[in-house]
Amino acid sequence: MARATETEQLFDGLSAFNRKLRAFFDAVVRERGLTLTRTRALFALARRGPLTQKELAEELEIETPTLVRVLDGMEKQDLIQRREDEADRRAKRIDMTSTGRAAYEDVYALARDIRQQIAEDI
Numbered sequence: 001m002a003r004a005t006e007t008e009q010l011f012d013g014l015s016a017f018n019r020k021l022r023a024f025f026d027a028v029v030r031e032r033g034l035t036l037t038r039t040r041a042l043f044a045l046a047r048r049g050p051l052t053q054k055e056l057a058e059e060l061e062i063e064t065p066t067l068v069r070v071l072d073g074m075e076k077q078d079l080i081q082r083r084e085d086e087a088d089r090r091a092k093r094i095d096m097t098s099t100g101r102a103a104y105e106d107v108y109a110l111a112r113d114i115r116q117q118i119a120e121d122i
Helices: 006-030 036-048 053-060 064-076 098-121
Strands: 080-084 092-096
Touching: 006 036, 006 098, 036 053, 036 064, 036 092, 036 098, 053 064, 053 092, 064 080, 092 098
Parallel strands: none
Antiparallel strands: 080 092
């Protein structure tokens, strides 16, 4: 078997690093009662504002039925609220609650600190 090229090694290393970083971040946010997917949803809502369920599913690159389960859990935690979309009453628009905004601020600061630590080590 041929040795991997430097480019292959680089991309394999980046892929492994990304998996480890996601697993680490997921473990850290779990201590705060969140999951990586719920955290990603909060980040998307903070960045783009209220979104329909379809838009949020596309943003997170997950299927709509999976997102519904995620949103059910987030609603139970009072992180989000679902409202009828004024333009399309069949659609639901998702927005953060004040509790969700506080959770976002907390995990955003955490993510910023992790990024800074990693950047310092590079």
